[in-house]
Amino acid sequence: MRAGIATGKDDRARDDKARRRKLARHLVAVQEEQRLRLSRELHDDLGQMLASVALELHNVRADSAELDARLARAAQLIDQLSARVHDAAWSLRPADLERLGLRTSIEDLAGMLCAQLGIPCDVDLEALSRPLEPEIGLTLYRIAQEALTNIGKHAKPSRVSVTAHIRGNRLRLAVEDNGHGFDADVAPGSQHLGLAGMKERLALIGGELTVETAKGKGTAIYADVLLTG
Incomplete structure (x- = not known):
């Protein structure tokens, strides 16, 4: 009788362990799916907007040398920000x-x-x-x-x-x-x-x-x- 009880407890313990492991794997999958979604949003939405802004800045022709220098600096910062967004997206889900x-x-x-x-x-x-x-x-x-x-x-x-x-x-x-x-x-x-x-x-x-x-x-x-x- 006791052997049967012990076997039943062992079976329940194994089942509980299997359920916990299945849940843990599901949580990992959900986390990675969220990473994938955020990565795509960073790359597709923010990346595209930054690229558009950078293109506009690069196309500006300024009459003032000072303004031209500031626009060049702004364009450089946008390029750097675009690169960082790309790196962040890659890191989240390459x-x-x-x-x-x-x-x-x-x-x-x-x-x-x-x-x-x-x-x-x-x-x-x-x-x-x-x-x-x-x-x-x-x-x-x-x-x-x-x-x-x-x-x-x-x-x-x-x-x-x-x-x-x-x-x-x-x-x-x-x-x-x-x-x-x-x-x-x-x-x-x-x-x-x-x-x-x-x-x-x-x-x-x-x-x-x-x-x-x-x-x-x-x-x-x-x-x-x-x-x-």
């Missing part, structure tokens, strides 16, 4: 993620960072060529995005590695650098908050984040997710 796929999108992120830093970049993302659930793909992209952003801001490495491998039914995305590293035991800063966000995002889809780092020893970030298909 179009390349849907158009090119996860593998190419992360390869582009890594390539851009390493080009900016002028350092070698080892990339092996063949494992990301396979179809993944949308929530998993979005989460892995955000992990790579945050990790590479942190490298650009803090690490000052001479080499970066971005790889993905599948072992059994688990996929691991690894972002590694040989830069400054940091003390994981110190009070949280912006980099630590970014890591906390990665952990929370992975936990929503049943994944796990592992960070290996030390001052002067570089940093390795491993994102592990369970493949269901």
